[in-house]
Amino acid sequence: GAVVSQHPSRVICKSGTSVKIECRSLDFQATTMFWYRQFPKQSLMLMATSNEGSKATYEQGVEKDKFLINHASLTLSTLTVTSAHPEDSSFYICSARRPTSTDTQYFGPGTRLTVL
């Protein structure tokens, strides 16, 4: 299967700081990547669709100024949580969609963010 990496795997930061999470597609070029947030024992909640070379598409209720997404290349998308607060603590997961007829998404290992 395809490999998608995420960095860092876990981060602890103070309230008010910004945190950048990187998502890389290691073995295929991904024009589309997705960012999800997951709460304990729940399914994935889509935050935004990241499109290479254009602005991300955010889901309803997700603040685009709070969660900045940049998809500058076909293998890298970044999510920056700006001015993080304790309520932003969560498990963030990215995925890359392989451009084939099945449109299968391959997920990164996730990033555990803890805001103190």
Add this chain to the structure above:
Amino acid sequence: TQLLEQSPQFLSIQEGENLTVYCNSSSVFSSLQWYRQEPGEGPVLLVTVVTGGEVKKLKRLTFQFGDARKDSSLHITAAQPGDTGLYLCAGARTNAGKSTFGDGTTLTVKP
């Protein structure tokens, strides 16, 4: 809004038992994926089904895509503790952008 209803939400069984997880929708998907996720990790792709009526087997796991490509099932034979995890189904539509995810099934297999 496309919905993908997944059931059951929680399942706790003894080792050796069989189980089936269902994903149902009123929408047609061009493909459907099943993932398994362990705590603290990202979902791992188990299978992609594309053709209506398709059946795929992965060791003790059998996946079926409905004839109309609106529903799917995952059957596990002789479950083992290592099968414990969150199982997610996701329906994709060509050129539609995002996929539709089910709410997940948390499976616990007790030794």
